[in-house]
Amino acid sequence: MADGKIVAGFVAPHPPHLVYSDNPPQNEPRSEGGWEPLRWAYERARKSLDELKPDVLLVHSPHWQTKVGHHFLGVPRLEGKSVDPIFPNLFRYSFGLDVDVDLAEACCEEAKVEGLTTRMMRNPRFRVDYGTITTLHMMRPQWDIPVVGISANNSPYYLTLDEGVDEMERLGVATRRAIEKSGKRAVLLCSNTFSHWHFQEEPDIPEDMSKEHPQSYEGYKWDMRMIELMRQGKLREVMRLFPEWVEAAFAEVKSGAFPWMLAAMDYPDIPAELHGYGTVIGTGNAVMEWRLDA
């Protein structure tokens, strides 16, 4: 089979607050709402995803941290309860997801060809991280599209940033090759917050929006600058400024999902669609789309 393709890539950040404020049946805690503009941004992204009719969603999450190698979910069905270790008051979510093991194995093999250390995750009792689950819930709450889940290898933290980004780019190229050979229509999800400066204490009512604002004006300005470049389709410029952005905004994109997705899409010079931007406990979150295939 051939002619598989990446039909779109989304920046799809994972603050668990968005699931909490949505009050889905899978999540235990109840809220009065909150963060509506960001949730409406996700509503637009979901509509778009629906139109694309993908066979598979690939998600790279910074909260599945692996020190040795890039790991891929490799069990056909994973179920359980995911409790966020940082926000257990907001996120206690019963999940069940189907994995596209064939494509995961193909990505793993291609990454090996790129010289990366890789591993398949075959343990059926594995608990999927809350970043993966939040991104997938916000993009596709029906959970009816198989998933390839990819861990965040810590390389951008223990190598230099350049070396770490280079690894993520190679992972992106490997991912693209595996998708092309699979014959499938794939959507990539980069589960990253932009500016990651956040409050150090939680408001008494977490969803009290009178308390919500960017924690750092500097971080906010950097996010706007980068989003504007993405809206203009200037991804090479985005990557040129990437190290400065990571530094000045303490951006979560450092963990690798963002360069992975851009490299997999081969840095398309098309304008990105901003579905919306908002802060969550002070961090900057953009929901964005690059549509490669109508």
Added chain:
Amino acid sequence: MAIVSAFLLPGNPLPALHPDTDPWQQLVEAYQEVGEAIRTARPDVLMIYSTQWYAVLDQLWQARAEIEGIHVDEQWHDYGDLPFRLRTDTALAADCVARANAAGIKSKGVDYDGFPIDTGTIVATGFIDPEAKIPTLIAACNLYHDFAKTEALGAVAREAVLAGDKRAVVLAVGGLSSNYIDHVIDLTDDHIAKSEDDAANRRFLAAIRNADQDGLRKAALDYAASTGTDMGMKHIAWILGTCATIQGADVKAYGPIYGAGAAVVEFRLG
């Protein structure tokens, strides 16, 4: 005496999952020996700080009375499962939350079914008290707390234990040098990832043998400044804060775990 004994213990699960692997046997034997000694001492509580339980907002303390389950580590998932059972001294945890808040360290208890207990805590309690006969007090490693604030946190826990007239054993669960080997190895070929890490680890372990409270603090801070260490050695700050009377240390075992440094150390208390 309120604090009966105090230990530095590895939190990496590989020795527990593969106890017969050559380079880890020494660590496993030392761990088992420490477990035996602690069970014989019959303390009222284990005061645990694990570098693998991260907190970001507020200082978190485990507050659920009983927890059990089967844990799969996010990195070492293919080496096996870790069944666990824990019991919390909930009154002591609540007291620590109140005291820490009063001391200006904003704190919260966590009491949730399914809360992800960290691998380090599970490994340590698996060796020390697999049947959960001894209640625990477990404090998270807040990423924004520095060494001094973590020592202050330990001091808060110490006050609470003294006020409750309890006999406690302190467990600082974490590693030494934090660089892993970044490719697949035959486990029997395990070695410290970098020779400079090995040298720094050995220097640190030599420096603490006869170090008192100030000497241990200085050794830990110098060591953390010299090489990549597990969480800046804040688990040693927990030892300093909870014990307050360090007189030296006996290194029971030292070795690599997939390239990172690990040791079993018992601290001598004055």
